[in-house]
Amino acid sequence: MKRLYFIFLVFALLTLTGVRVHSQTADLIIPVPQEIRLSDGFYTFTDSPEIKTVRLKEGKVAAEGYILEISPKRVTIKASDDAGEFYAHQTLRQMSRNGQVKSLQCCTITDSPRFGYRGLHFDVSRHFRSLDFLKKQADAMAMYKMNRMHLHLTDAAGWRIQIDAYPRLTEFAAWRPQVTWKEWWNGDRAYAEEGTPGIYGGYYTKEEMRELVEYARERHIEVLPEIEMPSHSEEVFAAYPELGCSNEPYKDCDFCVGSEKTFEFLETVLSEVMEIFPHEYIHIGGDEAGKGRWKTCPQCQQRMREEGLKDVDELQSYLIRRIEKFVNSKGRKIIGWDEILEGGLAPDATVMSWRGTEGGIEAMRQGHDVIMSPGKYCYLDHAQDAPFKEPESIGGYLPLENVYGYEPVEASMPSESIHHLIGVQANLWTEYITTDEHAEYMYWPRALAIAETGWSRPEAKDYADFKGRVMTALDMLRSMGYSTFDLENEYGERKLAQTGMAHKAVGAAVTYNIPINKSYPGSGETTLTDGVIGGWTYSDGRWQGFLSDIDVTLDLGEVVPVHYVGGSFMQLTGPYVFMPKKVEIFVSEDGDNFTRIAEVWNDVSQRTEELVFRNFDTICDVKARFVRYKAESSGVHGGWIFLDEIIVN
Ligand code: ACM
Numbered sequence: 001m002k003r004l005y006f007i008f009l010v011f012a013l014l015t016l017t018g019v020r021v022h023s024q025t026a027d028l029i030i031p032v033p034q035e036i037r038l039s040d041g042f043y044t045f046t047d048s049p050e051i052k053t054v055r056l057k058e059g060k061v062a063a064e065g066y067i068l069e070i071s072p073k074r075v076t077i078k079a080s081d082d083a084g085e086f087y088a089h090q091t092l093r094q095m096s097r098n099g100q101v102k103s104l105q106c107c108t109i110t111d112s113p114r115f116g117y118r119g120l121h122f123d124v125s126r127h128f129r130s131l132d133f134l135k136k137q138a139d140a141m142a143m144y145k146m147n148r149m150h151l152h153l154t155d156a157a158g159w160r161i162q163i164d165a166y167p168r169l170t171e172f173a174a175w176r177p178q179v180t181w182k183e184w185w186n187g188d189r190a191y192a193e194e195g196t197p198g199i200y201g202g203y204y205t206k207e208e209m210r211e212l213v214e215y216a217r218e219r220h221i222e223v224l225p226e227i228e229m230p231s232h233s234e235e236v237f238a239a240y241p242e243l244g245c246s247n248e249p250y251k252d253c254d255f256c257v258g259s260e261k262t263f264e265f266l267e268t269v270l271s272e273v274m275e276i277f278p279h280e281y282i283h284i285g286g287d288e289a290g291k292g293r294w295k296t297c298p299q300c301q302q303r304m305r306e307e308g309l310k311d312v313d314e315l316q317s318y319l320i321r322r323i324e325k326f327v328n329s330k331g332r333k334i335i336g337w338d339e340i341l342e343g344g345l346a347p348d349a350t351v352m353s354w355r356g357t358e359g360g361i362e363a364m365r366q367g368h369d370v371i372m373s374p375g376k377y378c379y380l381d382h383a384q385d386a387p388f389k390e391p392e393s394i395g396g397y398l399p400l401e402n403v404y405g406y407e408p409v410e411a412s413m414p415s416e417s418i419h420h421l422i423g424v425q426a427n428l429w430t431e432y433i434t435t436d437e438h439a440e441y442m443y444w445p446r447a448l449a450i451a452e453t454g455w456s457r458p459e460a461k462d463y464a465d466f467k468g469r470v471m472t473a474l475d476m477l478r479s480m481g482y483s484t485f486d487l488e489n490e491y492g493e494r495k496l497a498q499t500g501m502a503h504k505a506v507g508a509a510v511t512y513n514i515p516i517n518k519s520y521p522g523s524g525e526t527t528l529t530d531g532v533i534g535g536w537t538y539s540d541g542r543w544q545g546f547l548s549d550i551d552v553t554l555d556l557g558e559v560v561p562v563h564y565v566g567g568s569f570m571q572l573t574g575p576y577v578f579m580p581k582k583v584e585i586f587v588s589e590d591g592d593n594f595t596r597i598a599e600v601w602n603d604v605s606q607r608t609e610e611l612v613f614r615n616f617d618t619i620c621d622v623k624a625r626f627v628r629y630k631a632e633s634s635g636v637h638g639g640w641i642f643l644d645e646i647i648v649n
Helices: 002-016 082-095 131-143 181-186 206-218 234-239 260-276 298-307 312-329 358-365 400-404 415-420 436-443 446-455 463-479 495-499
Strands: 035-044 051-055 066-070 075-079 103-111 117-123 148-152 222-229 281-285 333-337 350-353 370-372 421-426 509-512 544-546 550-571 582-588 595-601 612-632 641-648
Touching: 051 082, 066 082, 075 082, 082 103, 082 131, 117 131, 117 446, 131 148, 131 206, 131 436, 131 446, 148 421, 206 222, 206 260, 222 260, 222 312, 260 281, 260 312, 281 312, 298 312, 312 333, 350 358, 358 370, 358 415, 400 446, 400 463, 415 421, 421 446, 436 446, 446 463, 550 582, 595 612, 612 641
Parallel strands: 051 075, 117 148, 117 421, 148 222, 222 281, 281 333, 333 350, 350 370, 370 421
Antiparallel strands: 035 103, 066 075, 066 103, 509 550, 544 641, 550 612, 550 641, 582 595, 582 612
16 A cells, blocks of 8 residues: 555656656656566665676676666666666666656666667768867767767758868868858858858867767767868868869869879868777768769879779779778778678778668678668658658658668678678758758657667567657656657648558559659559559658659540549759650540540749649549550750659549
């Protein structure tokens, strides 16, 4: 009776203090621990709580793992390393809601991570972030047992780290007239002299970066610096034009691989970077190189002849291999985005797979370590809820549930290579994310999903349970001053996309008079007649994308009365998705003789920045077995049109 009274008291106290009450304090932990064994009784924190630490021999508990024993008298932490001990404290911290809950249910928690690399990425080039912001995120990362902070320090939008040998990188290439990336990108993409009134930008001094490295180290986080090469380097050529193929500012985006000056620059920069960041890995970028100028640049062509390189992919590989050799000579290793596979992978490189997982799987096959960060699950720059209620973003739709749904081990991975899968990372590119508050909002809670995927056993993952734990975590994060997404009021997927739709063309065979584009096939030839309406994003497998016109013929199987024909399109101009210029609709009873029953012109402006859905349709009163639906491309060079369903009633 006494105990019941006590439990009631704790419950009442927590309710009164506004703390979300859960049946057990241990079952709110993120990432979910390997094993929780509950026992009788409660441990109550005093002003000087008795926490006993026992250091076990190496191997007794897995690396970074711990055993946390909570008995009525004391808390005991057993670990084989400092990280394990630290993580036991993070678990305790979560159980006590950062000290708000004074009484913990007794239990024994045995825990260790699934992967050694659990990363979060910070794009500080597109928009600069303060050192305090990075420290604050490191605090949250540590609480959820994330251990790699990837800093994207250099990109066209600004160079962000002091390099003594090349001062123009921070005197000039770190500053721009416009605050927002969007205005800068849509404008002249110019840089500005440091100190010019009203300019935007910034960089970290070496001292500040050392301070961050130390701050993160205390929280068992390694800071991974990324220096982009050979591309995403327009800011470098604005400051040092001789490093690009044209030798002129504002012309190049790729380093000239034929020039020795490029290697002198990169090796000098990397040497200074390695003096600041003491950890094993240096990220050398490697993504999205255009390589176009290399085809005509005399120095690049000469390099290719001298080195026997058959194409520009091999020229990129030459650069990466040479840089790898240099980095290895300093006792470090390189990580690169999956494009570094092109032209041949450098011998000891680790691959960060972002364009999907195929690159990562191929690298594993070749015996390389891999960090998985596929855009479909790990790119937190996509909107996390219905785009109409979210801040402007790069597009897409990646709610918490989808991030959580990512399972890094795939059936197609050779079992003997699985050990090369060393971890996972969530990335936040910040083109559309100007403020710190907005960045935090995009990270939390979705970073928690990656934290759990990186730490917990896949069998232990359960979204409904996770979501409950996240609600509590968000309460705690908000109470600590973080801006977070409002998960409680999540709108969710487009309603039409959730319910499906019955109509006369469901199951109808579709003839593509113009072939499907391989990049966005949707779910293949049944996409347009499967009764499934597309969701918030054109990449959800329900939309079919065309760079050409669309011209399809539907066979309804028999002649039926037709009163409505319509196709639904989306427009999102950021990623170049537009409405068709017009649609024409034809019907036929025999498949040979078609009658045009409608011509529908687009009335959605191509200047509209928001996501728009529009039916190109007609009401009619005809009999038909065949319906031909033709949509004319938008007229924008390189623009897509996306259609999800052709509805016949
Ligand atoms: C990337 O998203 N370009 C790595």
